[in-house]
Structure formats: C-alpha cells, structure tokens
Amino acid sequence: xxxxxxxxxxxxxxxxxxxxxxxxxxxxxxxxxxxxxxxxxxxxxxxxxxxxxxxxxxxxxxxxxxxxxxxxxxxxxxxxxxxxxxxxxxxxxxxxxxxxxxxxxxxxxxxxxxxxxxxxxxxxxxxxxxxxxxxxxxxxxxxxxxxxxxxxxxxxxxxxxxxxxxxxxxxxxxxxxxxxxxxxxxxxxxxxxxxxxxxxxxxxxxxxx
Amino acid sequence: xxxxxxxxxxxxxxxxxxxxxxxxxxxxxxxxxxxxxxxxxxxxxxxxxxxxxxxxxxxxxxxxxxxxxxxxxxxxxxxxxxxxxxxxxxxxxxxxxxxxxx
Numbered sequence: 001x002x003x004x005x006x007x008x009x010x011x012x013x014x015x016x017x018x019x020x021x022x023x024x025x026x027x028x029x030x031x032x033x034x035x036x037x038x039x040x041x042x043x044x045x046x047x048x049x050x051x052x053x054x055x056x057x058x059x060x061x062x063x064x065x066x067x068x069x070x071x072x073x074x075x076x077x078x079x080x081x082x083x084x085x086x087x088x089x090x091x092x093x094x095x096x097x098x099x100x101x102x103x104x105x106x107x108x109x110x111x112x113x114x115x116x117x118x119x120x121x122x123x124x125x126x127x128x129x130x131x132x133x134x135x136x137x138x139x140x141x142x143x144x145x146x147x148x149x150x151x152x153x154x155x156x157x158x159x160x161x162x163x164x165x166x167x168x169x170x171x172x173x174x175x176x177x178x179x180x181x182x183x184x185x186x187x188x189x190x191x192x193x194x195x196x197x198x199x200x201x202x203x204x205x206x207x208x209x
Numbered sequence: 210x211x212x213x214x215x216x217x218x219x220x221x222x223x224x225x226x227x228x229x230x231x232x233x234x235x236x237x238x239x240x241x242x243x244x245x246x247x248x249x250x251x252x253x254x255x256x257x258x259x260x261x262x263x264x265x266x267x268x269x270x271x272x273x274x275x276x277x278x279x280x281x282x283x284x285x286x287x288x289x290x291x292x293x294x295x296x297x298x299x300x301x302x303x304x305x306x307x308x309x310x311x
Binding site: 062063064065066067069070071074075076077078079080081120124126127128129130131132133134135136137139140143144147158159160161162163164165166167168169170171172178185188189190191192193194195196 | 213214215216217218219220221222223224225226227230231243246247251253254256257258260261263264265268271285286287288289290291292293294295297298300301304305
C-alpha cells in the first residue's frame, strides 16, 4: 500500500495496488502525478491499466453530495459511498435539497432539474462563491439551460468531462440570470474515451449531421 | 457592470468516461452487482477528471473574490457539489485535491 499526504491540506489519498502492478512503476508514478502533483497533470492516457485497481481513500473530502442532481431515470438510489468502501466525507451540515423519486418518467426529468436549479441558486446566491457541479448528461444539460434560460434544444451535446461554464454579475442581494460562456467545451481533454456525448433532446448523431 | 457588482461562476461538468463503456467485459463481470448501476470511471475517465480540474483551476477570469463560506479568496472554486454516484465523486476528486492556494 502506498499512502501519500497532500501538502496543502489535511486530506490524504491512499493508493492500493496489487503486487503485480508494481511491475509497472512508470504507470503508477504517472497515476499519482495525475491526481496529486500540481501543474503536473498527465497529458496522455498512459496509466490506463493502473486505474483499474486504483482505490481512493480520502478522509477530508468535503464534497457536497446532492441527490437532486443524480442520474435521470434511476430505478434505485446509488450506494452510500460514505461507507467503508469509499469513505468520502461530505460536509456534515450539507443536506440535499431533495431526493428524486426512483423510476421517474422521462417527462419528469426537466421539471426535476428545474427544481434542482432553483434550489442550488437559493443555496449559492451571488456572493457565496464560485461553484463546480459534477453530474450526469441530462442533468448537466438541464441545469445549464434552467440556470441560463437558454432553450435546451440549442445547447451543445454533453460529452464526458465537458464543461458548461455559466457566469453572472450584479449587486449583492440580486439574482441575475446566468449567461452560458462555454457550452460543452472539450478543448481541455486529451482523450474522449468510449462514453458517447449525449443530448437530452436530440440524438447525438442527428445533432452532428 | 457596476463597481460594487460581484461575479459568480458556475461550472457544470459531466462525469468522465465510464468503466462499463470502456471495458464491456467489466460490465459483464459486474452484472447483478452493486457496481452495475454505479460504474466507476474508466482509466480514461480519471485522466479526463484531472484535465477538467486543471481547466477549471486555470480559469483566470473566475473571480477569486467572489465570496465563499469564509470569505476565502485563495480558492478558485468555493463549493464542489456532486451527484452521489461513484463516477461523479471520482470526477470531482482531482478538483478538490488541487483547489488550494497557489
């Protein structure tokens, strides 16, 4: 087992590798540098096989786990990753705005994300700071459009790790709409992977024709 | 924009490449298990997660003085919100790890 402590905060991540992978020290080194070393992000997809068995254990990861933005059409809740298998520690005082109904109909996707967008706007008003939201294809598209007022039909497809960047300005206490300043950007990615881009309205291949 | 206006940036990110898409054999091997509907990131997905973290943290037009729970101005990102699925948490991890003072 390799344990590495980050320099700048109390969080640490443990990497556990099977013995056989120690035959590939370069790949292991690349994997570690990708995740931990500032300004030393990998520019390739070399450490492919390492990540098969990579296991994070972080004790001070204060992510805000938000049920309202989980995958559309889920038939059951996701496992609780705060348990022993993946001990991410969320902010203890953060509670999800709401939890979607499992087995929701597709016609309920957009209204649910509209509700989530409204809740997030209330929780993170102007002046509360910048926010990064990690979610799934349909929720990403609907959150971006609900927050900006843009018709979802004209947004870009949502590729894995694509970025929708929204920005707004105004006096404290106001709640101006967001403007989409980057729609589905993928210029930062060196690899697109095998997970296809999605669009909540258009079939992706139709969209590209 | 007035002088006393504040700016807020929100990045909305889809999770990275999924393991079940990357390796169909993984999907077969995990059929019927808890992993089937909660796939982790693929190796490519982990790389993408690191790259998206770098892109966000190098977003120089994001106002670091936008606020934050403690008025911290050393952070580019003040809040990281994630769907509770494994692939989204894994996608967010590199941003958390690297979102510190330069």
